Amino acid sequence: MNDRTRVQPSRRVAYDVLSAVRESDAYANLLLPGRIARAGLSPADAALATELTYGTLRMQGYYDRVIARAAGRPVDRIDPPLLDVLRLGAHQLLSTRVPSHAAVNESVALARQVGSRSGTGFVNGVLREIGRSTPEQWRERVLADAKNEDERFAAITSHPAWIVRAFHRSLEAEGRGEELEALLEADNAAPRVNLVALPGLAEPPSGTRPDRFSPVGFTAGGGDPQGLVTEAEGRLRVQDEGSQLAALALTRARPIEDGERWLDLCAGPGGKAALLAAEALAGGASLVANEVVPARAELVRRALAAVPLDVPVWERDGLEVGRGEPESFDRILLDAPCTGLGALRRRPEARWRKTPRDVAELTTLQARLLDSAVEALKPGGLLVYVTCSPHLAETRSVVADALDRHRGVLRLGESAEIVQSVANERLDLAGDPQLVQLWPHRHLTDAMFIAVLEKVAG
Secondary structure, three states, X not given: OOHHHHOOXXXXXXXXXXXXXXXXXXXXXXXXXXXXXXXXXXXXXXXXHHHXXXXXXXXHHHHHHXXXXXXXXXXXXXXXXXXXXXXXXXXXXXXXXXXXXXXXHHHHHHHHHHOOHHHHHHHHHHHHHHHOOOHHHHHHHXXXXXXXXXXXXXXXXXXXXXXXXXXXXXXXXXXXXXXXXXXXXXXXXXXXXXXXXXXXXXXXXXXXXXXXXXXXXXXXXXXXXHXXXXXXXXXXXXXXXXXXXXXXXXXXXXXXXXXXXXXXXXXXXXXXXXXXXXXXXXXXXXXXXXOOOHHHHHHHHHHHOOOOOOOOEEOOOHHHHHHHOOOOEEEEEEEOOOOXXXXXXXXXXXHHHOOHHHHHHHHHHHHHXXXXXXXXXXXXXXXXXXXXXXXXXXXXXXXXXXXXXXXXXXXXXXXXXXXXXHOOOOOOOOOOOOOEEOOHHHHOOOOOXXXXXXXXXX
């Protein structure tokens, strides 16, 4: 029996994905399904591989604190492949029902494949040290090391401290600062899978449940929803409920007039563009989708193939579209590039990749894209600014600065009232009624920010 056969396939798949995330900045949600298929995992093993992968990534920061204590050295002094093995083992010991001996023995076998002989002994020793104490005891030790409240939340919920502070400020801006712990815990919960039935082209299948808020969304009863998507040839799509509401805020803010021209300025990977196209088809409007990255533009084309509407897909720099197409569009969606801090449930590894410097760079880009969108918008037209981030610098500040730059030209609509009019039932929204911030702990959506703006008619 060789080493590879001694490691359960689901654990090997999880390790391979963790390794790729670390080495090449891969995204687990894109990589894992292919690795599961390639390994030919049974449904039970696929579920275990998924839990091990996402559970380890979500709680990586916490596990690193435990590992450092158990190993007697900082994690940056541990060989990266062995650290991945230790994180995977720590997750099994501290957060699953996997028997301790199985977690340790499988981890040692895995370490033998990816590390040295001495590394195998090191992994064995560290994991046995972790297994000598209960999860509650480790929690108390980690909390004891924290110097302040933000650090306590950061440590125990496995978020970088700067993200904890940013989330706290965003909630406080709504007068809901006390919800911080609930938000951080929601970030570490496995998200439900939402789907959208493109309006006028598909209906939710029998046996599914309508979404609480989105009038075109639903959730499947269980299992892999990809079968539904494939069978419907893209007219049913996986899409977060918050993303659906963001697109519908543009299309349903007011009645559509025949012949309107719409623009999705940053359309990749195409989920919102497909929903916009279906709405445009039903309302007698046309749509242009723009995506500067060629690979993402191809994803947009694939998404739009489900809608029988001729939608040109441009590959232009969004910063130049306004200058090239002045006052050309009645409605524009700007789903701006952002930190993605609102989707950490789905891409837990992103929390370890982003830094405050990313926020500064992105807000500059967001502001310039907003200026381009304002230039491309017809007088009297609607512009919906969206980010999948609740960071105040990427949301309220970007909008406030744009209103200041375009004083007398741009005004803020009643965004909350518009989104409430779209939703099936009333959303618990807080703060400024002219802005909408959705939250995973409050709405079970990604933390989408939505602002509806109008260009003043001449």
